[in-house]
Every structure is written in structure tokens, then in C-alpha cells.
Amino acid sequence: MTWLRALLLALSLLAAQSAAAVSPDEMLADPALEQRARDISAELRCLVCQNQSIDDSDADLARDLRVLVRERLVAGDSDEAIRQFLVDRYGEFVLLNPRVNNHTLLLWGAAPVLLLAGLLVLWLMGRRRRAAAPGLSPEEQAALDEFES
Structure with a gap:
């Protein structure tokens, strides 16, 4: 029975890990915009951690990128425009799933x-x-x- 408790504790910690990165002061009041921001953030690489999305990372740069994504959503940018803005600024490395291009x-x-x-x-x-x-x-x-x- 103790192994079951340990497993449940480990699973709950893993589930809470992604929610811990986004602080409440970053979240948008509009649930639809917040969900779009979370979806975009899940596809963007933390440039400090490199194998985490900015949604999962606690790095300062990841926080800045999450805030930037939310600011651009509030400004009315489309999801693709936000991704393209970040690619233009940081290169395709910022995408967790790179696009299929010649290079x-x-x-x-x-x-x-x-x-x-x-x-x-x-x-x-x-x-x-x-x-x-x-x-x-x-x-x-x-x-x-x-x-x-």
C-alpha cells in the first residue's frame, strides 16, 4: 500500500509541475486567451533550459517570453503571427517542433x-x-x- 501512495504522490507532483511555472500574475482574465497563450507556450522552447517548453520552465527568460506571448495576444495578434515573431527574433530553435523547410x-x-x-x-x-x-x-x-x- 505504501508503494501506491508513493506512486500517487509522484504523479501528483508531475501533474502540478507544469502549472507551477506560470504564476498567477501572468495569467490573463479571459479564459479563451489564456488557453491560447498556454497552447502557444507549450510549443516554444525555453532558451535557457532547452528541453522544456516556456510553459514548464521557471527560468526568467521563459517568464519574459510567456509575458510577451500574452501581451501580443491581448494586442490581437494571431497564434501564427506570435510564433513567427519569436522565430524572427530567436530563430527556429525557439520552436520545440521545427518546421519542415529546406534547411x-x-x-x-x-x-x-x-x-x-x-x-x-x-x-x-x-x-x-x-x-x-x-x-x-x-x-x-x-x-x-x-x-x-
């Missing part, structure tokens, strides 16, 4: 190509191993047949 084709294409190449190598090695494995001699095959019957 990101290698990033998007390398994983499937490497996976297929690895599978091809494994298949070729398996074929060679089967071809190099000696078969049973006629005496061994006769003994095997006698044993099976």
Missing part, C-alpha cells in the same frame, strides 16, 4: 533513412548467416528423421 529536411529525413538503412543491414547480415550456415549431412538428416518418427 530542416536533413533533420526530418535522417531518422527514417537511418532506420531503413539499419534494417537493410540486419536483413543482409541474416541472409549471409543463413547462407554460410552448414546444412545437415545425410547421416545427420537420417538420424533426425529417425528420431522424429
